[in-house]
Amino acid sequence: MKYIATAAFVFSVFYAAAQPVNIKKAVDIAERHMHSVTGGRFKDTGAQRSESRFSPVFVSTAGDDTLFYVFNDTVNNCFVMVAADLRSRPILGYSFNGLFDASVEVPAFSNWMEERKREIAGIKKGKVRPEKDSGQLWDNLSSSLSEGSGTMAGVEPLLKTTWNQGCYYNMMCPADPAGPCGHTVTGCVATAMAQIMKYWNFPPVGTGSNSYDDETYGTQHADFGATIYRWNEMPAKLTGQNDAVATLMYHCGVSVNMSYGPSGSAASVSPIPMRNFFGYSPNARYVSRSDFSDTDWSDLMISELDLLRPVLYRGSSTTAGHAFILDGYQEPDYFHINWGWGGWDDAYYFLGSIEFNSGQGAIINLTPTDLPEAFDGFFLSKNRYSLFATPDSDSLTIFSSVPWTAAADQPWITVAPGSGGPGKRTVMITAGENNSGMPRSGTITISSPGYGDQIVRVDQTAKTALTAGELKNIMGTALTTTTTLCLTGTIDARDFKTMRDEMPQLLNVDLRDVNIVTYSGTEGTASDGRATYPANTIPQRAFYYKDILASVNLPVSVTAVGDLAFYGCYGLKAIYLPSSVVMVGNYAFWGCQTMKILDIPASVTFIGHQAFSYCWALNSIFARSVNPPDLSSSSFVFYEVNKETCKLYVPSGSQSHYATADQWKDFLNVLEIPTxxxxxxxxxxxxxxxxxxxxxxxxxxxxxxxxxxxxxxxxxxxxxxxxxxxxxxxxxxxxxxxxxxxxxxxxxxxxxxxxxxxLPNPLEAGFSASSVNNCPGSYVAFADLSPGKPLSWQWSFEGGSPSSSSVQNPVILYDQQGIFDVTLTVSDGTTSSTLTLNDYVNTRFQKISLEAVIFLEGALIDPSSSATYVQPMRTTLNGLGMLPGQTCDEGNIGYAPPGQPYKAEPWLYMGAEGNAFDPGTSMADGAVYSPTVVDWVLVSLRSGNPEDYAEQCRKAALLHKDGRIETIAGYDCCVPDLNASYFLMVEHRNHLPVMSHEPLLLVNGVLNYDFTAQQSYITEGSGMAGQKEANGIFFMFGGNGNQSTTEYSDTDINADDQSTWEKQNGQTGYRTGDYNMNGDTNSNDQIIWERNNGQTTSVPR
Known part of the structure; x- marks a missing residue:
């Protein structure tokens, strides 16, 4: 006791020593401070600096003691408040954009100044311990006049409004001739609420209504649910009547049961009206400063502001309470305050030490539950996470009006999704298992255009391997700072005592991987000396009155929760008892006032006296046993739990059991356990x-x-x-x-x-052309081949006419020589794709003429054959005598060839010659081909070897009865070199292609070849890969339509070939086996089949 008394005496003497600051020193400190926080924006007089630069406009005194000064700087339109004692922090407050006017009394600000006066007066009298760093702060400001960067860490003031309580704002408040503009004032609580709601422009419409009786002005009523809040009609400051703002102010007042008056209106600060009537987050809660250290309180406010969330703040004097808003800060300790008094004295202030907090508190997490789609801004629900060492995750909600991306700086952190668009989005933050043995931290950077980067910090605990009784030694100095603890190994009652009594910041505990072992001794959690603590039991008083505790994961092996184990754990939100638990002791969870969810496994058979009494917030109890635990020997198990509103969930079919069981029957809302x-x-x-x-x-x-x-x-x-x-x-x-x-x-x-x-979007621009090598004056048909499902097409044709098109398959005229690019852009309404083929169309070719003759199923190979052939060739395509382009509507026949068959290579050929040849009217109107026309064929010129040719020209042509091939559209073909030689190839829709046996020389621009009298190649594969040289004079065989890529991959001519023809042409073809196309099937078709395949077969069917 002698030592303690001596220490108290030394403290009093040391801190009672006066360390005053005169006005000259204070002016110097004021100017130096403004230089440090504004950088080059601050104007001074350089070498001519003097006391007159900052004019004292207010001096706070107590008796003969000067407590602090307020200086105005009219050049920079700012003011600074400087303490008058070196043992206080030097700067109490400052403004960048406004002068101090002592004649304007702002009630909340006056209260703040009174608290600073009491604080400094206490320091001067040696009754208050000064801040330990105050001397260093004075030294820092006195040492030099260096300019700061002007970019101190912090958040610029968030609010744009400078609303007041009087005229115009109060026009909907009760009438009173003694009040401004004939009405009571709005009240500081309503003004603060209204400004925060205007910041969010939320809600568009309220919820429900409220009525109450004001002692002076009678019934006050507001129908929030019937009111549209017209945010776009609410300016930053009122200069005249504004019903939108006045309605909002009055509704805020009614929501808190405002006690109105002509000079002051009073109400309590609570998050409940904001949640219930205006749709703000159910996580919004009131916190008291007295529950925090100075540093922790400052960090909490900074955390809220970093999330761009204004804080509704409460302070009080000996006579009244006040509400105002923290809406910005500058590190380390200055917060921008909007006092709700028309902008007067809005500035940066020190909040004061904990000894003089005057009932300070704040509403945190004050954000809308859902922001409207048109919301303009970017906000995060949280910016710091503390996760367990075992794989752990938590959610982050992003409100955004712009696209954003999220990226972690550590591989053990995953963010899903990593990007998003406007709206409300939920992101899962997951930390992988931490086996490093050390706590670790990382950050997530969330970037959005126009709103900069926001940083989310993720802290993950290490798995602390423990031997029972060693927690205190292992944690060492981290005992007082650890907030999240993840243990493995064995623990006993001594370790629980360490967590309870020596870890003041401990919020979250993960014990899933520990085993609780037996302990007997005096160092456990019991309050009365030596005790024995059984294994697999949460010890008695394990977390007794650990009111900061927010979450606990219990060991999976625990069988019992001891008496008073979580007694008075006000911060515990939920408890999930493992399926191994059999017993819950007396008063085990007594007074867990914020616990909303209780899960009782089917294994529990005993619950002690008042185990869950005073758990006022419980809204859901899950009782997993079909037979309710017997509570007949335990009193008041659920005392003060609201049995009318709390839902009791029980297994299917067991409601009747609980309806008659002691204490369980008191619950009125019994439901089946949800699935x-x-x-x-x-x-x-x-x-x-x-x-x-x-x-x-x-x-x-x-x-x-x-x-x-x-x-x-x-x-x-x-x-x-x-x-x-x-x-x-x-x-x-x-x-x-x-x-x-x-x-x-x-x-x-x-x-x-x-x-x-x-699925991925396969959309990719692609196309082909009927011919890429052409003479000037040629028409080129382009075919869209884009995979996916394009809805629009935009073509660009260099050198073409027209030069652009938006149709899917355009036909373009190239009437000049050159080599030209083609571009196609396709879109499906979601995405687009562009393909440009450079030098794709070549019109530097020369026109030539073709003089070629060929028969369909013409001259014989074996004249001695008994087969009878029509010579020179058939004049119709079948026995029905139909011409190209005609159709047959008879149901019993139902087959016909189309007039222009080429839709691919060769079937889908996209040439426009058919349109050019047609007289312009339909067959139904009498349009016909020449009576000598048999069908269309496709002719082409090839250069190089037969096995590896290069196509030089392709044209659709008409085949006449006499075997003459007639190309159309003005000329026959185009080639790059009139002195070269070319193979001539002829293709028909259901015959095997043939090609001249030798390359042919042009004679005066004419290429001449007679397939009926000269040798030719027949192809049996795709292209010329499987060609065979014929043994003499040959004709075009009707044949193997489904031949694949090699010579012998498919040698049959059968119904498969029929289906191939139909698929390619879109119409029913000839009868199965009718290979000579005469309308019936007989031995003549058999001969055709045998000669084409070199095999014997029965008569085709």
Missing amino acids: LEGSPAEVGIGYTTGSTASIQIASNTTWNAFSDQPWLMVTPGSGNGNTTLLLTASGNPFKTVRTATITLTAEGVNPKTIGVTQ
């Missing part, structure tokens, strides 16, 4: 806009469903019972798959997730 399943676990969905997929929900309760990606919509987003969810996707603009997660939630059920994979 929720979604299937399948993985879903695929198409890449096009509007693609859909479905999910089956099996549930017995109300559920919600949401997607974590903006491109995937879920309908319905909520429901009850079994339902089919429809997933609808917007188009995938990427050539890679993208994924989303559908999360299903319901009260009392672990969230279920379903993975969704969207």
